[in-house]
Amino acid sequence: xxxxxxxxxxxxxxxxxxxxxxxxxxxxxxxxxxxxxxxxxxxxxxxxxxxxxxxxxxxxxxxxxxxxxxxxxxxxxxxxxxxxxxxxxxxxxxxxxxxxxxxxxxxxxxxxxxxxxxxxxxxxxxxxxxxxxxxxxxxxxxxxxxxxxxxxxxxxxxxxxxxxxxxxxxxxxxxxxxxxxxxxxxxxxxxxxxxxxxxxxxxxxxxxxxxxxxxxxxxxxxxxxxxxxxxxxxxxxxxxxxxxxxxxxxxxxxxxxxxxxxxxxxxxxxxxxxxxxxxxxxxxxxxxxxxxxxxxxxxxxxxxxxxxxxxxxxxxxxxxxxxxxxxxxxxxxxxxxxxxxxxxxxxxxxxxxxxxxxxxxxxxxxxxxxxxxxxxxxxxxxxxxxxxxxxxxxxxxxxxxxxxxxxxxxxxxxxxxxxxxxxxxxxxxxxxxxxxxxxxxxxxxxxxxxxxxxxxxxxxxxxxxxxxxxxxxxxxxxxxxxxxxxxxxxxxxxxxxxxxxxxxxxxxxxxxxxxxxxxxxxxxxxxxxxxxxxxxxxxxxxxxxxxxxxxxxxxxxxxxxxxxxxxxxxxxxxxxxxxxxxxxxxxxxxxxxxxxxxxxxxxxxxxxxxxxxxxxxxxxxxxxxxxxxxxxxxxxxxxxxxxxxxxxxxxxxxxxxxxxxxxxxxxxxxxxxxx
Numbered sequence: 001x002x003x004x005x006x007x008x009x010x011x012x013x014x015x016x017x018x019x020x021x022x023x024x025x026x027x028x029x030x031x032x033x034x035x036x037x038x039x040x041x042x043x044x045x046x047x048x049x050x051x052x053x054x055x056x057x058x059x060x061x062x063x064x065x066x067x068x069x070x071x072x073x074x075x076x077x078x079x080x081x082x083x084x085x086x087x088x089x090x091x092x093x094x095x096x097x098x099x100x101x102x103x104x105x106x107x108x109x110x111x112x113x114x115x116x117x118x119x120x121x122x123x124x125x126x127x128x129x130x131x132x133x134x135x136x137x138x139x140x141x142x143x144x145x146x147x148x149x150x151x152x153x154x155x156x157x158x159x160x161x162x163x164x165x166x167x168x169x170x171x172x173x174x175x176x177x178x179x180x181x182x183x184x185x186x187x188x189x190x191x192x193x194x195x196x197x198x199x200x201x202x203x204x205x206x207x208x209x210x211x212x213x214x215x216x217x218x219x220x221x222x223x224x225x226x227x228x229x230x231x232x233x234x235x236x237x238x239x240x241x242x243x244x245x246x247x248x249x250x251x252x253x254x255x256x257x258x259x260x261x262x263x264x265x266x267x268x269x270x271x272x273x274x275x276x277x278x279x280x281x282x283x284x285x286x287x288x289x290x291x292x293x294x295x296x297x298x299x300x301x302x303x304x305x306x307x308x309x310x311x312x313x314x315x316x317x318x319x320x321x322x323x324x325x326x327x328x329x330x331x332x333x334x335x336x337x338x339x340x341x342x343x344x345x346x347x348x349x350x351x352x353x354x355x356x357x358x359x360x361x362x363x364x365x366x367x368x369x370x371x372x373x374x375x376x377x378x379x380x381x382x383x384x385x386x387x388x389x390x391x392x393x394x395x396x397x398x399x400x401x402x403x404x405x406x407x408x409x410x411x412x413x414x415x416x417x418x419x420x421x422x423x424x425x426x427x428x429x430x431x432x433x434x435x436x437x438x439x440x441x442x443x444x445x446x447x448x449x450x451x452x453x454x455x456x457x458x459x460x461x462x463x464x465x466x467x468x469x470x471x472x473x474x475x476x477x478x479x480x481x482x483x484x485x486x487x488x489x490x491x492x493x494x495x496x497x498x499x500x501x502x503x504x505x506x507x508x509x510x511x512x513x514x515x516x517x518x519x520x521x522x523x524x525x526x527x528x529x530x531x532x533x534x535x536x537x538x539x540x541x542x543x544x545x546x547x548x549x550x551x552x553x554x555x556x557x558x559x560x561x562x563x564x565x566x567x568x569x570x571x572x573x574x575x576x577x578x579x580x581x582x583x584x585x586x587x588x589x590x591x592x593x594x595x596x597x598x599x600x601x602x603x604x605x606x607x608x609x610x611x612x613x614x615x616x617x618x619x620x621x622x623x624x625x626x627x628x629x630x631x632x633x634x635x636x637x638x639x640x641x642x643x644x645x646x647x648x649x650x651x652x653x654x655x656x657x658x659x660x661x662x663x664x665x666x667x668x669x670x671x672x673x674x675x
Contacts, residue, residue: 114213116196118146120169120206125149131213134192136185154181154189161194169198169206176211191220233308235286236293244307244315245367251319252367255360263319264327267356267374268296268334270312271386280347287344288351299337300330315371324359324391331355331389339387352387354378359391376400403459409445410456410465414472418444421476422645425654426497426616426638429630434658436495436529437484438638439477440645441469466501471513474498478521478528480648484655485527497529497559502536505543511550518554525555529580533562537576545575552577559616564604574611581608585619588639591628602632609633 114131118124125146132142135152142148153161157180168176176196181189196211231243239247251263270292277285289312296306296314305317316334318327335353342349356378358370377392380399384390413419423437443451460466481496488494504510518525530551537544537560548558558577562584583604590597601617608615617629620639629637646654 112214115210116149116213117208117210118196119208120198121208134184134213134215135182135190141185149182152183154183157181165196165209168196169209176209179216190215191217236290236308238293238297238314239305239307241307241309244305244309244317245371247305248317248367248371251317252360252364252370256362259362262321262323262360263317264321264324264357264359265370265374266316266318266327266331266334266389267358267371267378268314268316269354269378269382271352271354273312273351276349276351280349284345284347284349288342288349291342291344292338292351295337296334299333315374321359324357327357327359328389328391331357335387335389354381354386355389356381357389357391373397406456407459407463410443410460410463413443413445414468418446419469419472420444420647421473421480422647423480423651424638424645425643425651426495426636427642429626429634429637434494434655435492435636436497436527437481437651438497438499438531439473439480441473461501461503464503466503467507470498470501470504471517474514474528475517475521478517478523481527482521482523484652487652487655488658493524493527495527495529495557496523497531499531499561502532505536505547511547511554514551514556515554526557529557529559531559531561531582534560534565534573537573541575545577549577552579562618564600578613580614580616582616582618583634585639588617588619588625588629589621591625598628598632601629601634605632605634 112130114134115126115128116131117126123146124144125148126144127142127148129139132139135142150158150161161178161180164173164178165176167173176198177193179191179193182192184190193214193216194211195214196209198206199208199210201207231240231246232238233240248265255261255263273285273288276288289308293306293308293314296316300306300316301318303319305319307315307317309315316330318330321327334355338351338353342351356374356376358374358377360370364370373392373396376396377390380396381388381390390396420442422440422442424440425434426436426438427433428435441453441457443456445451457466460469477496477498481494485493507513514528518528537548552558557579559580559582560573560578561582563581564584564587581604583601587597587601587604591601605615614636615634616636616638617625617634618638620626620629620637620641622641625639626637626641643654
């Protein structure tokens with residue numbers, strides 16, 4: 001468009017010049033020659049020509065200048081637009097930067113973490129207000145110096161902190177991260193997590209490092225508590241089984257590498273601790289365990305480990321001994337320190353402890369094996385009595401395996417119908433008649449033959465198998481005595497006596513189980529007698545009275561077995577709903593015309609009669625025993641003098657004799673012992 005305007009203007013100028021030129025030419029042609037020469041030389045003509053020429057040149061320059069101005073204007077306009085765009089962009093960048101600064105400032109004030117910024121060239125560092133307040137300081141109480149950080153770091157943590165910073169600056173790690181302890185204004189250490197990132201220049205040199213500081217004290221305490229719960233006993237504070245096994249593993253590995261290294265395990269079990277719990281309550285029991293733990297910890301060597309395995313069991317790892325006697329000396333020392341009384345909550349308690357000892361040998365392949373053998377030794381020590389210790393020998397392991405095999409067989413014996421009942425008659429000393437039988441169980445083991453109760457009843461008690469076994473005995477005995485009652489024409493039907501485990505009385509359904517058996521067998525409850533020891537009735541007295549009262553209300557008779565060997569009080573005995581006392585065989589077997597045993601038996605019989613109780617003497621073995629009991633006015637008796645325990649066939653022969661000859665019975669004998 002600008003080019004068209006310029007072309008038009010130029011055409012007009014040329015037109016003007018052509019006009020003047022044509023007029024000059026015409027004027028010139030109309031003149032004579034002389035005139036023509038004179039005209040061309042005339043000053044006016046020359047001036048006009050020069051003026052027109054200059055005008056033309058000026059006009060042409062003016063047009064050229066105008067064109068340059070228009071070009072410059074166009075360039076300036078373009079630059080101005082570009083400048084406006086740049087100004088707008090810079091304004092947007094400024095606004096965004098301002099917002100970013102405001103967000104950073106707000107985040108720094110609101111963040112729970114402290115911030116730090118370290119200029120690596122000048123070694124100056126900036127700590128945010130939050131960084132300082134985390135340590136309990138005001139802004140003006142901490143200078144921006146690196147030592148304000150480093151000199152507060154725990155001595156055990158400073159080297160690791162510096163190493164982690166160095167590793168990151170040397171590009172050994174992608175970022176800096178370290179947990180350490182910092183001393184606060186109150187001179188307490190806080191656990192903190194410091195994280196950061198280095199800034200590098202174009203040649204890769206670190207020029208700056210910035211990061212944050214987080215208080216992780218709460219997390220650390222939680223972690224420590226989790227570790228405490230995982231590896232330490234919550235009651236006593238001693239190491240638990242997990243930590244003990246870890247240290248035992250280390251001792252075991254050291255023993256394998258060093259042939260001369262010996263270590264030992266002491267397995268400790270408090271004697272009669274259950275009695276303390278039952279008598280004084282679990283609160284006293286727990287407090288006693290804490291005191292025992294403190295006393296044990298005080299009297300073992302610093303390098304040894306004592307742990308609580310649970311309940312009243314403790315284990316000691318003697319990390320370095322020279323010979324077996326070192327372990328036994330420590331066991332003796334432990335026994336001695338625990339004989340001193342414990343004073344707690346107005347009670348003075350005495351306890352004893354049984355210890356099993358196992359010493360490391362190169363025959364052990366796993367650390368669990370030596371712990372197993374120490375436990376086995378403790379079990380055998382318990383069999384010998386309380387407050388003693390035993391060192392493991394291989395025979396104990398053989399016995400333990402044998403016992404385990406017997407336990408496995410015992411679990412299947414009922415379903416395989418391997419148990420049988422034997423019956424020992426109970427005799428009236430007034431007329432020598434049979435008033436009933438005591439049912440005694442035998443185990444017809446497929447490989448070991450007939451086993452007496454003492455060979456498997458303790459194991460059944462320990463494993464809890466005594467419960468199903470006892471219920472089977474009660475059911476079978478009730479069924480059998482009902483059959484025999486139908487065979488005897490007597491006004492006084494036979495009574496069956498059955499020993500009851502104390503574990504039954506911890507079962508709330510025991511009374512209901514007895515009722516179900518009586519309903520099933522159709523036996524009159526008055527013809528069933530349950531025998532318990534006097535030790536059992538003193539265990540949880542109120543509960544025992546309640547259970548026994550329910551049984552007696554059903555018509556069931558309650559007998560106290562092995563009387564005289566326990567620790568029952570006469571005042572307590574009067575509270576129990578019992579019918580009969582059975583004097584223990586240990587008093588009867590030594591009875592003769594004179595002696596202290598007669599006085600004891602006489603006292604028991606007189607006491608029983610005064611309490612309106614019947615008396616049965618156990619273990620009558622000869623005529624002298626019988627005569628003495630008759631003189632002491634004892635009512636009933638049982639023992640080898642009358643009959644050994646009999647199987648069903650022999651018992652039926654005896655019952656048949658009883659039918660034929662009421663007062664004269666040829667009592668058979670048997671090769672089986674009563675217990």
